[in-house]
Amino acid sequence: MSTVTVIDPTMTATREIEFRDALREAMSQEMRRDPRVFLLGEEVAQYNGAYKVSKGMLEEFGPRRIIDTPISESGFAGMAIGAAMMGLRPIVEFMSWSFSLVAADPILNNAPKMLYMSGGQFGCPIVFRGNDGAGGQLGSTHSWCVEGLYSNVPGLKMAIPSCPEDAKGLMTTAIRDDDPVFFLESERMLGMKGHVPEGDYLIPFGQAKVRREGTDCTLVSFGRPVNFCLDAAAELAKEGISCEVLDMRTIRPLDIDSIVRSVRKTNYCVVVDQSWSFGSPGSEVASQVHQHCFDDLDNFVHRVHSADVPTPYAFNLEQEYLPNARRICEAVRSCLYRA
Amino acid sequence: MPTTVTMPRLSDTMEAGTVIKWHVKEGDTVATGDVLADVETDKATMEMQTYDDGVVAKLLIGAGDRVAIGTPIAVIAVDGEDASSAGAAKSAAAAPTTAAAAVATNDEAPVVVTGTVVMPSVHADNGARARISPVARRMAEELGVDINSLRGTGPGGRVIKRDIEAAATRKGSGAVAAPASIMPVVAAPAPAAAASMPVVAGPGSREVAVSGMRQTIARRLVESKSTIPHYQVSMRFNMDPLLELRKMLNAQLEPQGVKLSVNDFIVRACALAMAQHPYFNASWAGDRIIIHGEVNVGVAVSLPAERGGGLVVAVIRNADQKGLRQISLDTRALAEKARTRGLGPEDMMGATFTISNLGMYGVDNFTAIINPPNSAILACGAAVERPVVRNSQLCVGTELDATLSLDHRVIDGAMAAEYLTTVRHNLENPATLLV
């Protein structure tokens, strides 16, 4: 569905870098390619980024394109949207997506609706990015998973990478996309290492990736919990349960075709989503699977979410709160009637 | 979307049906409630109606064809759809299903009996349709597995994928043993209705076509007799007080057109005894016994030759809660219906105990085969005058011999004796039957 040429990442040399480096490479390569692209946000320039994602970018691109903002999310998000309406391609960094809530009006009321409300006159080619989900004992106000809230809104795209390679490919696609993209990273993954191609490459939106093939149960996830799914799949393999792990990579658009293909093979589906269960991407996936795979299911779609409570601070409670591998294993066994 | 009409389930034990006659032809316009066909079930010939308005796009089977429940048999185009294309699209899709169903029909394994043991009790408990996961339902169709023959291993007895796979494996390997989880103690039974010895038609012999009902009787009774550990316990009842009471009551009831039969008293006596002996109102369910909540007494009714002969069991529901007068009226109405219009599924489903009475033919005593999923059947002979000893005096008394056939998995001999004692007390003190 992408309008740009997809470069096969296997054709270029790779090396092992961190997730944060992959994000930076994508942004820097796009900024070199397109002068309309710029980065703004809190501490992105002189501080080198609160999480060092933009480290060194100020030196390369200067303060006119790597812009430190005050702590003022509503203001700078709105300003970036105005700039995008005129054709620039801003990248807005939210230090945490938790802080985007004070910018809810511009990012939800303006960016995704501008094209529609202007009758096709003004689009909004913008990327909002930042850390999503529990960072590790940050308490509830700083541990938001915004995908449940924001994916509800038509007109935006939402990418949630689970590994460094995807982080780069999806970010490049996000920056070149003509529609607003919400790009959800995870503080807990920024240090994750992986093989990432050196050159430009794009991962089209709306194409899930099979991260592990299996025959007995389809695990559908996106973002950090994909890694929990892989852990769970390894554990379940010891019990003779073969899980297929699907990494959605974007949940808007959602690659329901890949999910359907897998579920028709396995007849069981467990959705793992770190947002809260009520009105979440997980509930949407479950609903669509029930719609498209009704006659292929041997059990209802099981879901593993964060617990339906504010994120607790205590280490043990937070671990239990998250959709961890143990909870995923339990859900798979239950779904397969092996509990 | 065109609507696919499938072979309906018209009785509790029906597994397949035969279209005796189509009342419609392709191209006919039908409205909800219209009769599409006469379908012969294992028990009776029933009218089958449509639930959709539309045009009959395709009849997928012909008159005389027998297919499993759920098999598509017709397509109805609704909402102004093009009937010919709707029919064409569906008939292609239906063909393999029908073929699969035919395989299933030919390969009816004795495991089916476990279904007849369990499914009605599940239905009686829930009043709902069989629980089955969507993919299991689809696989059952594709693999020709009769879902009514299975007890699911999922939550609440849901039939799930592995149950179908296990059933399909059994079919494929030709094994006939029931799954261990369903009937762990039962040895592999003999094939159902097949004759055990080669039968050669000699000179002067002739062949008579066997009706669906006769096939069902044959199959079910073979299954019953060969899988249920039967044994019998008999007792003789003094009928004098009862006959005296009956005479008095019938004199009073005559102006109302009510005439109580001896059998009505027996039904009442047996039903009332269930309160003290719940295992007589129970079913063996493989790994457990289900004791039913309702006391539904089945009464065997023979059908006249002009209706094809044979035997059906009419059900007096909640017989323990009905008085003699009501039992009498119900029995009479059912027998009348059975011999004229035929009983509907609702008249025949859900018996929990059965009585077979050949007293009217002058039979002294006999034994009956248990009607699955019951655990007992009472065979009653005629009330006859005999020389008897009462109060150390030889005199003439009227007595009736009754013989219980029992499922030893559920009921032991002493229990049977106790039950019969209660029944005898009820019959010999008939005033208790009036309250």
Add this chain to the structure above:
Amino acid sequence: MLSEPSTSRPFDVHGKPGERTSAPAATGRRDAVDPALCRQWLRDMLMIREFENRCMQQYQDKKIGGFCHIYIGQEAIAVGCTAAVRPNDPIVTAYRDHGHALARGMAARHCMAEMFGKIGGCAKGKGGSMHMFDREHHLYGGHGIVGAQIPLGVGLAFACKYMDEVIDGQPNSRVALAFLGDGALNQGAIHEAMNLAGLLDIPCVIICENNGYSMGTSIHRGTTMGHDIISKAIGYGIDGYVVDGMDVLSVYHDMSAIVEKCRRESRPAFVDMRCYRFKGHSMSDPRKYRTPEEENQYASDDPIGRLKLHLEERGELTEAVLKEMQKEIRDEVREAIAWSEASPEPPMSELYHDVFVEPHGPFNGTSLPQMLQGKDLR
């Protein structure tokens, strides 16, 4: 410049401004403006008034749905500000936006058809009264959420400056105008936007159309320092000015000076544009919060009346010319209504159109409205 309230004008909804209000020197004398240009402004203001009157009528005839906010009384601001900027200087405003659209050059028919929910509307009938957009005339909306358009306006100005200075390597050439009402003064977004504009040297002129009422709440009941609102901008390091928004010549002269200063210095400005809303906040406002006496006083100070008087005093407007002008305008608005009625409703294919640029799933791409087809939009 702003005149002192006299004793014969007892009502003053704004209050006496503070000391730090001097505007840059006016670039010319009031009677130096070309009379033909003045007559054009008169025509533009009369056009807005007639259009808004007919809007009220169409609203009451249920041709227009939803909310509808009438601009009558404030026409001098949209017309004077538009005259003071270049055609490619972007502007953005709030929901009382019909006047800005017309002043900027949108044809009345596309503005009316939008309110009628027809495909011929500027946004194909998907925006409505509060959401007028015109890419050809650099109007970046009408926006419905109070104050939300100010960060956007700052962003428009940021983009102008970025394109010139960062991409093209030349001095900044454009200024953005961002309009708000005095009711928006207490929204956090405008304070964040002013801070950013001041901090990042963004050439955005933030114009507060201060009509004294935030819906039904007078400015003094809802806003601290209501008599001196430019003090808020000054707190963000932004120059503030008080301008008489009831006089198109003042608006033109003062805004020209302010805009050119912002363009030259690439800096923001804030304008307390004092005016009066002759009608209610919206079509459903009974206006119980102010007296007929107050309304009558301001009505007698009608900006259209002032401009007529000015032209008549200069001998540049005859009754016949005015009559002819009014007739033309009536006909034009009548034609706009007829055209809008004849314009078809949006086809159902529009429901999933313009959601995403890129077609995927049920979303069938995007296209420009009828109004812009065949136009050169750079």
